[in-house]
Amino acid sequence: MRVLLVDDEQELVETLAERLNIRGIEARWATTGDAALERVDQENFDLAILDVKIPGISGIDLHKKMKAKYPGLKFIFMTGHGSHDDFTAGSAETGADYYLLKPVNIEELIDKMTKLMTK
Amino acid sequence: MNRQLDAEIKTGLQFFGKMTASISHEIKNVMAIINESAGLLEDYSLMAEKGMPIDPERLKVVSDRIAAQIRRADGIATNMNSLAHSVDEFRKSVDIRETLALAVGLTGRFADMRSVILDFQPPSDFPAVITSPFHLLNLIWRVLDFAMDTSGAGKTVGLTFEAGPKSVKIRFTGIEALTNEPSTVFPTAKETALLGMLGASIHQDAEKGEINLVLPKDVRQQVTAES
Numbered sequence: 035m036r037v038l039l040v041d042d043e044q045e046l047v048e049t050l051a052e053r054l055n056i057r058g059i060e061a062r063w064a065t066t067g068d069a070a071l072e073r074v075d076q077e078n079f080d081l082a083i084l085d086v087k088i089p090g091i092s093g094i095d096l097h098k099k100m101k102a103k104y105p106g107l108k109f110i111f112m113t114g115h116g117s118h119d120d121f122t123a124g125s126a127e128t129g130a131d132y133y134l135l136k137p138v139n140i141e142e143l144i145d146k147m148t149k150l151m152t153k
Numbered sequence: 154m155n156r157q158l159d160a161e162i163k164t165g166l167q168f169f170g171k172m173t174a175s176i177s178h179e180i181k182n183v184m185a186i187i188n189e190s191a192g193l194l195e196d197y198s199l200m201a202e203k204g205m206p207i208d209p210e211r212l213k214v215v216s217d218r219i220a221a222q223i224r225r226a227d228g229i230a231t232n233m234n235s236l237a238h239s240v241d242e243f244r245k246s247v248d249i250r251e252t253l254a255l256a257v258g259l260t261g262r263f264a265d266m267r268s269v270i271l272d273f274q275p276p277s278d279f280p281a282v283i284t285s286p287f288h289l290l291n292l293i294w295r296v297l298d299f300a301m302d303t304s305g306a307g308k309t310v311g312l313t314f315e316a317g318p319k320s321v322k323i324r325f326t327g328i329e330a331l332t333n334e335p336s337t338v339f340p341t342a343k344e345t346a347l348l349g350m351l352g353a354s355i356h357q358d359a360e361k362g363e364i365n366l367v368l369p370k371d372v373r374q375q376v377t378a379e380s
Binding site for chain 2 (some may be wrong): 049050052090114
């Protein structure tokens with residue numbers, strides 16, 4: 035499984051990517067919308083994990099751009115705040131497959147990723 | 154409640170809400186980084202238990218990262234505390250340098266989200282004004298918000314001040330696109346209300362791309378741009 039992590043907090047995506055790599059999941063990261071778009075053009079990914087708020091572009095707009103170019107790509111959103119209702123409404127609006135609250139539990143993240151890839 | 158007072162309270166509450174929401178997002182990000190770093194240390198220890206060699210330098214990188222996030226959280230908490238205490242008194246002596254540093258600290262995340270750089274260049278003096286700290290912070294935020302929106306992504310908004318005999322001038326610079334903005338757009342009714350409460354005035358210099366906020370050294374005195 036190849037995953038792209040996008041969040042403006044470099045230390046977060048860097049560390050999370052290393053933890054996923056340790057677990058045999060190939061993870062790359064980007065900290066801006068432009069860098070993320072560049073990476074998906076250069077490499078094949080199965081899944082993108084996006085922060086809802088990214089400098090210069092919202093995660094939701096970034097998701098739309100990526101989805102338009104790569105319809106097979108799956109998405110999980112990470113957010114600092116939100117209720118279950120927010121997530122349900124957000125998922126309906128964005129078409130995101132899952133939302134996760136920060137701080138993320140890595141086992142829960144991997145569980146969601148696995149479910150998504152076997153859907 | 155009278156309509157103007159109602160609007161002033163609403164403006165103040167919106168500012169307070171916006172700042173505390175932003176602070177809570179920052180705290181969540183700090184927690185997320187510390188959470189992943191702690192998890193990574195646990196991963197390393199499990200790997201070591203299985204006999205896999207772990208480079209001590211990797212451990213140092215992670216512990217440095219945690220220490221840096223603790224310092225960041227300390228700064229966020231300090232700013233939050235200062236914001237909370239800004240409503241303690243509505244007329245007190247305020248250090249302009251400290252107030253601007255706090256405003257820049259509170260605005261940092263909004264600047265990052267817009268890919269705008271805030272460049273605070275304080276001169277060597279420490280002027281004080283007698284004013285309402287909360288309303289002053291609110292007004293500085295509103296000018297910065299406008300300046301960041303107007304300057305656009307990739308630009309730098311500068312911030313400095315000059316002390317005169319009766320007033321302090323806060324200068325917001327680098328707002329190059331100000332020339333394209335009709336002067337009627339800013340200040341809006343919200344800034345005008347805050348200016349009235351602080352006895353302050355705003356002057357735009359489209360040619361220089363600057364907005365100057367002139368504050369009286371004592372809120373009971375009205376000032377002009379030249380005071």
